[in-house]
Amino acid sequence: MATRTVKSDSGNDLKFQNNGGTGSVTITDAGDLTIDSPADIVLDAEGADITLKDGGTAFGTLKQASGHLVIQPTSSKEIILNDQAGTASLTVDTSSQNVSINNGSIVISTAGQGITFGGDPDSRVNSPTVGNRTLYDYEEGTWTGVVSDGTNAMTMNGSQTTGYYTKIGNLVTVSGRFGTTSLGTPAASGNIRITGLPFTSPDNTSAWSSGAMGYGEGLDITAGQFVSFFVRINESYIDLTIWDTSGGISYMQASEWTEDGGVMLGFSYRAV
Numbered sequence: 572m573a574t575r576t577v578k579s580d581s582g583n584d585l586k587f588q589n590n591g592g593t594g595s596v597t598i599t600d601a602g603d604l605t606i607d608s609p610a611d612i613v614l615d616a617e618g619a620d621i622t623l624k625d626g627g628t629a630f631g632t633l634k635q636a637s638g639h640l641v642i643q644p645t646s647s648k649e650i651i652l653n654d655q656a657g658t659a660s661l662t663v664d665t666s667s668q669n670v671s672i673n674n675g676s677i678v679i680s681t682a683g684q685g686i687t688f689g690g691d692p693d694s695r696v697n698s699p700t701v702g703n704r705t706l707y708d709y710e711e712g713t714w715t716g717v718v719s720d721g722t723n724a725m726t727m728n729g730s731q732t733t734g735y736y737t738k739i740g741n742l743v744t745v746s747g748r749f750g751t752t753s754l755g756t757p758a759a760s761g762n763i764r765i766t767g768l769p770f771t772s773p774d775n776t777s778a779w780s781s782g783a784m785g786y787g788e789g790l791d792i793t794a795g796q797f798v799s800f801f802v803r804i805n806e807s808y809i810d811l812t813i814w815d816t817s818g819g820i821s822y823m824q825a826s827e828w829t830e831d832g833g834v835m836l837g838f839s840y841r842a843v
Contacts, residue, residue, distance in 0.1 A: 683707055710738040714769040716749040718832075720759040720825055724766075725751040731833055736769045743770050743842045750788070750833030754825060762822040765800075765834075766808040770842035774805035780840035789832035798823065802840045809836070 579585035587596050598604065606612060614621055621633040630648070634641035644650055647666035654660045654674075662671040679685050685707030714734050718725045727750070734747020749765055772778050781801035790798065795816045800809045811823040811834075 679707070706740055708738060708740055712736060712769065714745065714747070714767055716747055716765045716767045718749060718751050718759070718763065718765055718828070719755075720761040721764055723755050723757050723759045725755040725759050725828075726753040728752050728831075728833070738770065738842065741773075741842050742839055743768075744837075744839045745769070746835075746837035748833065748835045751828070751830060753830045754828070759825045759828075761825060763811045763825055763828055764808045765811070765836075768802070768807040768809065768840075771807045772802050772804050773841055773843050775841075776804065778804050778841040780838065782836065782838040784834050784836055786835040787833070789829040790834075791827045791829055798834065800836065800838075 619635040623631045631644045650663040651659045652661040659673050685705045687705040731750035736745045784798040799812050
């Protein structure tokens with residue numbers, strides 16, 4: 572039989588329905604069935620379900636539930652989104668209810684938004700007050716430290732200027748080894764600090780951070796003293812201090828740092 576075309580009159584709809592206007596209509600085709608519309612294609616199922624079948628066997632349903640679109644496979648199967656080559660990119664396992672990203676990353680495009688951990692906190696004795704449960708940031712990189720008195724910078728050892736940092740939410744962990752080759756020109760004097768922290772600490776009295784140096788070299792300090800440090804609020808530098816077992820704490824002075832001085836540090840602090 573030659574190709575037949577069925578057309579409605581201009582401006583009128585074309586409808587297929589069984590005798591009486593009730594029941595169902597089945598279209599059977601041995602090849603591909605093409606629906607080609609110059610406008611939109613509308614599937615209107617007043618029963619709320621659009622069933623998808625292969626060889627007469629249902630493998631999924633598109634459902635309407637309280638105005639929501641529900642994609643529901645059969646027999647706890649997976650919902651898979653493929654890339655253009657047919658490789659699974661995202662898989663929703665409706666049996667285990669796990670979601671797998673097979674390639675790529677989850678990208679949060681809006682600043683300040685992230686992954687929220689729901690549910691109650693772990694049950695434990697003296698449980699702290701539950702705060703923000705959204706992880707909104709992760710970042711890692713390097714930072715450049717400079718030893719100075721706040722005005723005059725020392726000449727840095729080129730191999731001892733770079734530290735590492737990892738930022739998770741508002742908590743920054745930094746580390747590094749920082750050394751000098753001279754006191755600079757003009758020479759640094761007064762209180763010693765290391766500038767260049769990758770993030771500024773919050774302007775909040777609860778955000779102070781401190782620690783002790785695990786290693787120092789070329790420092791002109793006496794026996795019984797050790798170097799510690801702290802990060803001021805609303806600042807991005809480290810103040811160095813000296814503890815004396817008999818005299819307490821004082822700021823480290825440039826006179827206590829020799830030309831080839833150096834320190835190693837690692838600590839965490841709050842960031843804005």
